Amino acid sequence: MSTAPESPDTPVRRPLRKDAERNRERILAAASEVFAEHGLAASLDDIAHRAGVGVGTVYRRFPDKEQLIDALFEDRVSEMVALATAALEIDDPWDGLVHFLTRALELQAADRGLKEVILSTVDGRSRVAGGRERIAPIVGRLLDRAKAAGVVRQDVELPDLPLLQFALGAMADYTREVAPETWRRLFTLVLDGLRATGPDATPMPVRSLDQDELEQAMLCAGTAMARRRRNA
Amino acid sequence: MSTAPESPDTPVRRPLRKDAERNRERILAAASEVFAEHGLAASLDDIAHRAGVGVGTVYRRFPDKEQLIDALFEDRVSEMVALATAALEIDDPWDGLVHFLTRALELQAADRGLKEVILSTVDGRSRVAGGRERIAPIVGRLLDRAKAAGVVRQDVELPDLPLLQFALGAMADYTREVAPETWRRLFTLVLDGLRATGPDATPMPVRSLDQDELEQAMLCAGTAMARRRRNA
DNA sequence: CGGTAAACGGAGAGACTTCTCAACTTCGTG
């Protein structure tokens, strides 16, 4: 008590021993590679092995798999936010939207883990505190601007965009090892369909998901890991 | 030898005891439900339990999970073939193609297992002997006809179609529990993009997968079960 | 009926997870 504890919410408790810090970096680097390749389902044994440490070390540094994922993808998510913000600065509303979608998809196609982090939630709380919550409003403005300018179909809604990302991301996973750029073909088709094309656009057959429903959908996508936690 | 064995390739060896036959049906029915809901990753314990039999009984009837899947989806795949054939009989080439894609997607959206059976292979051999091999040429004719009539973009290739199905199927899985028809929105966009729209169509940025590459991609999609088998 | 081959069930082997813990090693400081 008298040993001058840092103010209660100071992030630095004590500067981590040199070897520990080095191992932390190694673990993060290994996790980055492994998750990018195999998705979040990759095992911690694999990661520990690739980092050259024992599993125990991983668990000493990160209380559980979920928090390792959080630590890893925190800045990746910020990167996505920056991306959306930058896209808002492009003058042409169409170019802005397309630029964002393209770059976001490129990131997701290159990193299977990132895709899963962004498009699924666990226990209803999104992974990486408020990831989607931060991105959504910016993308919302991007979309509204394009619709206002009349360059995007009026009946496209904000929740359609993550779904689009999910679908194309899934396809990118599918073809990753063979020809990782193939998703761009389907993306081209979608983009042409997204564009306001006057009267020959087919009307939407069903209404869009709303925000809550989208959240629900993401929850279900939590798959195996979530189920296991539920049972315990 | 002298006990008059049926001719060597006769399918009927002996007409299965009454209770055995009844259980076989139950297992198939249970598997159908469970696979449709949870995909092929569903456990055989679940299936056995829902069928009201022990796991042992399942394994007595079907040597392994793969063969249960085969038995179950054999006629579903034939259904898909029939679908494509029927679509060829629609006079309008555009309507024919759209009809097939729509119906196929409807089936896949309603049955998670079916999607996985059609779009993935194990050990390079497609599940349900020659499933894709039977469907592909018919769909090929469907697509060629539409391209020849000038109603579909010239730069769309046959391997693009299963990829499209995969992407939309993944999205259907995602939203299944919340609003199972939502995939139709993205499908609308894609369809509008697929249509030959004259000079405002964005050119394809990368070439299509060829048949071999598609096969490769499917192989990778075999995921966990395939990996396990590889190790053993 | 009664005998027997067929069918059944579920415990358990073996492979895979995530996560824990007690014994050992190393850092860095007084």
Add this chain to the structure above:
DNA sequence: CACGAAGTTGAGAAGTCTCTCCGTTTACCG
């Protein structure tokens, strides 16, 4: 330079899964 706190380790607990084995039950045929 020695000693305590911090860090490391890998075996193992408890949970998934697939698939096997064998003691018990059941349908069928004479």
